[in-house]
Amino acid sequence: MKQWVELLRFIGNRVYEKVKGIVGSDRAKEVMGRGEFGDNTVFIDKLAEDTVVDLICKSSMACSILTEEKGWVEVKGRYPIVIVDPIDGSLNAKRGIPYYALSIGLAFDNTTDAIECGYVINLANRDEFWAVKREGAYFNGKRIVNGGYKNLGVVAVEGLKKETNPDMLTKIFRSFYRVRQSGSTALDLCYTAVYAYDAFLHLDKARVVDYAAGKVIVEEAGGGLFEWLTDKRFSVGINMDKTVPFIAVPYSEVIGKVVEKLK
């Protein structure tokens, strides 16, 4: 797995260099066609995705690839499935809001339970996070040490919008000292793993590409992802469906307290 982490870090830093100059520009937003899963693919997504796919193909690694824009790409083998979100927080990158990331997870079977490695690079400031199952999680090269129970002060949220139930909207703001909504699930998960956020609420049904890497990073840091308003960990198949809304916490034991506040 060490070889994979090295490759992913190499890829991440190349993508960082490539997108740096064009974030927020008109070029970044140029529509290049429609992706496999219905959303428009813009130049910055395509640039990042092409870089990732190209570098994996050139490596000696056997794998298949699932990406947000291209869908399935087979390289030389079935597993691991390399689950790629080339730009998570694509709207931010198009506009120049400094909070977007490349997210790559590796699954050794066809469910999210089998994700054994995750890598995320914050493309706005080069912060790197990675984790290998049973070997721990790392933030900028330092092992993340779990901090145990801290209070529930600051939460990140994804999915507060027009369509949100007004009662839930009010409840979320009433339940915590400060609420952040910054627009990248991958980064919200990573910064939750290091207790920048005390919890992360993903209100909409999430897709595996968005949380594949973040999930193993949070788990290896000592936290977990739980089905919305339950203390049940979940596992879904690896595809592009939107499946479950969830809550992530940096310390698993605290999930009950978060659920209690929101029920």
Add this chain to the structure above:
Amino acid sequence: MKQWVELLRFIGNRVYEKVKGIVGSDRAKEVMGRGEFGDNTVFIDKLAEDTVVDLICKSSMACSILTEEKGWVEVKGRYPIVIVDPIDGSLNAKRGIPYYALSIGLAFDNTTDAIECGYVINLANRDEFWAVKREGAYFNGKRIVNGGYKNLGVVAVEGLKKETNPDMLTKIFRSFYRVRQSGSTALDLCYTAVYAYDAFLHLDKARVVDYAAGKVIVEEAGGGLFEWLTDKRFSVGINMDKTVPFIAVPYSEVIGKVVEKLK
């Protein structure tokens, strides 16, 4: 004014280097005493503030200084008043959420109308913004060119919390495609100046230290700050009082449309 911009950029980059390693750490959060205006001063605020004050004192510039933590410091003269928020988005910096900035404005009289120069550095990724009255605004060294009317899709908000009126809460989410709340007024203003956000809603009464620099940056980019739900620009005295809630837009003509949505 060129000399001031050079000094502010020098100071900004020094502060960036100093805080880089300690953001999000226990050291960053250590309480160092109570500031002039009632909030706790923590290590990271003090480190940034001391660096700014020290470098200004060592320069040959005549001025007085108003900072969030120390209050008034006289160097060698009355004007300009150097208005300093050493860490705007202090909660983010303490926790390691990558969105916090140093903000410095220069006022040549005792009201916000007289702010003639503003400098903001995003301490999470080194993005720099500055402006000089009648000479334009700059983002990472490039002159900001106003983009005219674009649609109102993404807004930044500061002050959505427990105490927010539920009707206003719902109205804000209903009125825009996406809402971001990231926790730094100085940065929200700067990224509004470059159309990363189509508007910025500051719901609480704001303090001059938070918006001094951002105000002249937005204005020189072609936008403006307006009293909450009006199209009236406002001017207040330079002190630490909380005075007006406001709305900022990157293109002044669009303020009417924003107000209409929220009324």
